[in-house]
Structure formats: C-alpha cells, structure tokens
Amino acid sequence: MQVQVSFTPYKESDVKTDADTSYKRMLVYRSDLRTALAPLLENAGSELDIFARYIDTHDKNNLKVLGEAAGRYKKAAASTAQVTVPEDALSYHVGIENALLQFAVTLESLIKNADDPMATLALLRTYNNAEKYVFTSFDALASYQKRKMP
16 A cells, blocks of 8 residues: 655756756756755654654654654755756756655655554555655766766
8 A cells, every 4th residue: 555645746847957068067066956955954863763753652743843854855856946957967856856855745744644544554655665766866866976977
C-alpha cells in the first residue's frame, strides 16, 4: 500500500538556462545551488526520527518541528527554481526541484494523517520513495559535476 502525494511538478520549460556549459559556468551554478539549498542546513536530524518521536509520545511539538522541516524543503525547491542553469544540467536540476517538493509534500501528508495508522503506514512507503528520489537526484547531479572536471 502506498499513497501518491499530489503536487505540481516543475517543468524544464520553467527553468532559466544558460547556453554556457563550461566547467567555469558549472562552478558558478554549483555555488548558486548551494545558496538556494541553504535552508536545508537548518534541518537537524532525520525527519523519520522526528515523526517516530511523535508516534511514541503524541507530543504535537514533533509535528510542528516536522512541518518546519517540510517548509524548508519547499523553500529550497522554490529557491532552486530561481537559479539559472547550464543547459546540460537542466534535467538534473529539475529532478532536484521535484524531489525536494515531493519530499516536502510527503512530510506534510504525514503530519496531516499522523493519527491515522493505515494512512501513516501507506505514507511511510511514500516517504521512503520520496527520500530515495532526493538521494538519486542529488547523486545524478554529482555525477554531472564530476563529468565536468577538466
């Protein structure tokens, strides 16, 4: 059992691109991306651990903390959408945007359904897939950057 979370994905046509695909341009892009992703540095610990603490204690503060983390994922996705991207990194970039957004929406769904055991069970599988999407999208970008090395 798994739940499909609903969100409007970013499209390649939404992203401003740069025809310069040089190593130097990739370095500028990487720096811009670090700035856009900075809100994620405020997330301390695993979101799954935060949710598990809620399940154990039913302390609503854990849901608040989880909601703040979800908000930072959304903020990072929105900031990433403002970055100008080298044309050859476009698909990797959109993958990151959508992975971050899907993860945020999944966290929000966990929060909304935290007291429904069946929904929680289904959403935990969705969480695992969303988390994997985040990891694989960043791995793909890292591979792109490695291929750019002179």
